[in-house]
């Protein structure tokens with residue numbers, strides 16, 4: 001963890017320091033070594049929050065965009081007594097979870113259910129194949145009347161399948177901690193996949209990095225995406241280029257649906 005409580009204040013780890021966990025109240029020991037980023041650890045092996053993941057430089061870079069008071073916010077479900085530490089909770093009530101390591105569908109759903117009003121920011125630079133897949137898949141995006149908003153017909157060709165069923169916006173950061181000199185590189189931007197819309201479409205927003213952060217700071221993100229009615233307003237402009245259809249992964253053989261082998 002980045003912060004422990006010392007005399008009630010959120011303090012970062014320094015060699016030899018001791019503090020208290022803001023969530024469970026147990027003692028935390030400062031870990032300041034060569035290999036891992038400076039952090040606080042519970043005395044035992046485990047963090048009191050089973051959802052906690054060891055932090056990387058990428059986590060810290062993201063957290064530092066937000067006020068200290070919003071970072072590592074302990075949250076309690078009054079009914080069940082369940083406790084978790086949100087990476088960031090804005091004063092507008094939005095929880096931001098930064099996800100570097102893989103996450104299984106069960107835990108993803110549990111976290112979405114617990115935090116409710118949340119977004120994910122996913123490290124898209126961890127796996128080598130994620131960015132090339134996105135580059136290829138984005139050729140098929142269809143523009144809408146809203147600048148920066150696209151319809152994505154084949155989200156599985158752009159993003160890891162584990163995120164497609166998410167019930168909250170998932171923002172992919174393909175730059176990670178790399179410094180990229182070319183100012184025109186698309187990895188400077190962020191790509192937000194919205195939960196499947198009631199119309200059955202998936203929408204993708206391309207958002208400049210600074211504008212996402214500013215909008216989270218001032219409470220203007222997540223935007224409410226069109227309800228069923230207003231999809232008509234977003235109405236798809238003429239598809240750019242030819243409209244691609246994809247072969248179904250299933251075929252009918254003697255009255256039974258079978259999955260094609262090559263897909």
Ligand SMILES: [Zn+2]
Nearest residue numbers: 021023024048
């Ligand atoms: Zn704790």
